[in-house]
Amino acid sequence: ALGRYLVTGGAGYVGSHTVLALRDRGDEVVVLDDMSKGHHAAIPAGVRLVEGRCEDRQALARAFAGGRFDAVLHFAALSLVGDSMRDPLRYMAENLGTLAAVADAAVKHGCLRLVMSSTAALFGFPERIPIDEQQRLGPVSPYGESKLMCERALDWAEKIHGLRFASLRYFNAAGADPEGRAGEDHEPETHLLPLAIDAALGKRPPLMVFGTDYPTPDGTGVRDYVHVTDLADAHLRVLPLLEERSVRYNLGNGTGYSVREVIDMVQKVGGRPVPHTLGPRREGDPAVLVASSARLRQDTGWSPRFPDLESIVRTAWDWRVAHPEGYGDRRAAA
Numbered sequence: 250a251l252g253r254y255l256v257t258g259g260a261g262y263v264g265s266h267t268v269l270a271l272r273d274r275g276d277e278v279v280v281l282d283d284m285s286k287g288h289h290a291a292i293p294a295g296v297r298l299v300e301g302r303c304e305d306r307q308a309l310a311r312a313f314a315g316g317r318f319d320a321v322l323h324f325a326a327l328s329l330v331g332d333s334m335r336d337p338l339r340y341m342a343e344n345l346g347t348l349a350a351v352a353d354a355a356v357k358h359g360c361l362r363l364v365m366s367s368t369a370a371l372f373g374f375p376e377r378i379p380i381d382e383q384q385r386l387g388p389v390s391p392y393g394e395s396k397l398m399c400e401r402a403l404d405w406a407e408k409i410h411g412l413r414f415a416s417l418r419y420f421n422a423a424g425a426d427p428e429g430r431a432g433e434d435h436e437p438e439t440h441l442l443p444l445a446i447d448a449a450l451g452k453r454p455p456l457m458v459f460g461t462d463y464p465t466p467d468g469t470g471v472r473d474y475v476h477v478t479d480l481a482d483a484h485l486r487v488l489p490l491l492e493e494r495s496v497r498y499n500l501g502n503g504t505g506y507s508v509r510e511v512i513d514m515v516q517k518v519g520g521r522p523v524p525h526t527l528g529p530r531r532e533g534d535p536a537v538l539v540a541s542s543a544r545l546r547q548d549t550g551w552s553p554r555f556p557d558l559e560s561i562v563r564t565a566w567d568w569r570v571a572h573p574e575g576y577g578d579r580r581a582a583a
């Protein structure tokens with residue numbers, strides 16, 4: 250194997266696609282996941298799963314027991330903006346607590362490299378589009394705030410312990426492994442693309458479009474959808490940089506698509522209509538979020554393999570059609 254990595258949240262959506270990317274290049278991977286949201290079937294053969302919470306010292310000890318890791322990739326987190334508005338202290342405590350516990354264990358075990366999932370939500374309502382790394386940080390949700398606290402905690406861990414970190418601020422992760430080995434399966438599902446696909450397949454009620462009066466060309470919200478396999482690739486590409494310095498990158502395609510355009514693309518790819526209704530804005534949703542990933546491209550050579558909405562929607566559609574119940578484990582557990 251080329252390297253040895255600990256992936257927290259490796260049974261989740263972005264984590265599992267990153268585990269696949271590491272395994273595809275021959276790395277050894279240990280996953281630490283409490284399986285509250287993750288899926289056993291999302292973990293490929295040959296990957297060891299340590300089932301437990303990131304704050305659980307014994308689970309961490311088991312994960313770190315098998316030898317030195319080259320880096321920790323930390324995906325485990327709560328990630329629903331709406332939930333965080335109802336339960337702010339839980340989001341702050343849990344997201345900062347898990348990051349701190351994992352980073353602390355890494356330092357104690359002599360692993361001074363960490364990659365963390367961050368978010369466009371750091372920027373709240375942005376001042377300019379596209380959003381580059383110079384732009385003012387100003388979260389407008391406890392979720393965004395929790396990730397900003399995590400980045401700041403890592404700054405101190407770097408100063409004091411020499412821990413080098415990469416913070417990747419994802420825009421809208423979407424799509425599925427092009428080989429069909431993993432896909433998106435959240436419960437509850439709140440994301441636009443899987444809801445639109447399921448509405449088209451008749452598996453969920455009609456999609457509600459959140460807001461039609463935004464200052465955008467068609468009045469619906471505009472987002473930067475980035476393929477989950479391209480997100481995974483970015484994690485691999487930042488690892489060598491950590492030998493030199495810590496980094497923060499905004500991570501998206503640099504192109505925005507409206508809710509209306511996503512619906513139209515699902516109709517085109519799937520060949521059936523997406524039943525939908527028009528509703529009011531969802532509180533806290535900015536009109537437009539589009540990333541500038543120029544810095545990441547320049548520093549790492551990252552270039553998305555699936556930059557177009559059609560291939561993002563097609564991989565998501567194909568996975569859902571092949572897995573009409575998703576991974577099928579949530580229902581069995583309920």
Ligand code: UFG
Nearest residue numbers: 328368369370439440441444457458459470471472508534
């Ligand atoms: N939308 C709908 N109807 C739905 C769901 C979403 O119209 O049922 C719209 C939203 O208003 C938005 C777009 O579709 O314009 C995308 O919404 P998602 O919920 O899929 O994603 P968000 O852009 O709200 O959230 C993403 C990440 C968060 C991150 C946030 C930053 O999922 O983790 O971007 O603002 F915090």
